[in-house]
Amino acid sequence: MPDKSAATLYFPDEPVQPRLVSPFRGPKTVKSLESLGEIYDTRAAYMVCDYQHSIGNYICDADGNLYLDVYAQIASIPLGYNNPALIEIAKSPEMIDAIVNRPALGNFPSTEWEQILREGLMAAAPPGLDKIWTALSGSDANECAYKAAFIYHRLQQRGKGVDFSDAEKTSTMLNSAPGSPDLAILSFEKAFHGRLFGSLSTTRSNPIHKLDIPAFKWPKAPFPALKYPIEDHEEYNRKEEDACLAALAKIIDEWNGTIAAVVVEPIQSEGGDNHATPYFFQQVREITKQKGVLLIVDEVQTGVAATGTFWAHEQWQLPSPPDMVTFSKKFQAAGFFYELDDLRPQQPFRQFNTWCGDPSKALIARGIVKEVKDKDLVAQTARVGDYLYNALAELQTKYPAKMSNLRGKGRGTFIAWDAPDVDARNQFLLDMKAVGVNIGGCGAHSVRLRPTLVFEEKHADLLVKAIEAVFSK
């Protein structure tokens, strides 16, 4: 461990505990929500925040309450609020240039773009993947990957250098085959891959996300419902995973060459923090290889050090890398990594839009890569995660009626558990705010931890103490 922790180095003035000056949703927050609500839908707003006074692992609300934040903007703040290293980058001439002269990157990349990519996002590329395409959000990253998969699939069928037929060109203008072919992306039950039109068809976590929206009739495969702790239920879990793998192989066969890619999250997050073992993912890779289907690993939430490796899929020891890995959230910039040349369409303008990403976000991503390396934050997250998991395991033993299925052992701070039911979970999330902790849920009745990468043992102690205060009340 460095002499001083990363949090101490970055945030010498970080509070030593939460500071509550009003009840959760105090008078200023309520007023602000009412007034904002006149022009903007605030019904999903948990708080109104004062980001200027948020610091490190603490988020400040409009009333001046400082909460220990273990949700971190749905898992997307990497280095704490107001991180000084990122503030320096924000003040740099390069950043001013990137913001004031925002380029249409596909058409007019800057003289610095290659260096920004090579030193930043590419410096953290998953092993084996040496190319990148940048996007605007996690959903967009997934959709760009899906498009790459479809274009790749048709290229393999049509053959390289073969032009589109007239029938293809005419039919695609009518949204019909053969130009708009009936190909599919297979996703898993309870998966979350985003909310744009294409990605939403692969999202399966909650009906409310999908209702009323036309969808592609794409297949879904069962995702293992494991028993936790995983290592105590080896036989059961192996059977469950084998059944899901058999179902996956069967569906791919039944779809008879029309599935272009399988997309999977390393840990299903929005859908309930559902884990599978490295064996499962190794087999998914084997099956997709054997059947000529691409494998997209959606690391939008799991990527960037949170699970104790930079990319969660590094823990699987795959026989060959995934074909594409998508990213967003903690990287601030979005996109996907890949290796196969044919995942770059043969013609320009097929993977394209005005912005094709955002250099200002790529500059921040470069800063994040540097800080994660300099401060060894991958190792820190692994260490803190183990510490926190062990403390929570003790709490689970002490309060089995309130906390069960603790999961995320050896997965950094990517830890979750189940509350008895949805009402108990929602009440718990509120009770935690009353003791100064901003914490999130997922799935039907789970609680998930998504702290920053500068969440340390001292923060873990505060969190565990707060949970115990709520449980013992």
Ligand SMILES: O=C(O)CCC(=O)C(=O)O
């Ligand atoms: O609800 C959303 O769109 C954010 C989803 C997400 O990534 C999550 O909740 O894990």
Ligand SMILES: NCCCC(=O)O
């Ligand atoms: N997927 C997160 C939606 C927001 C929430 O339930 O907190």
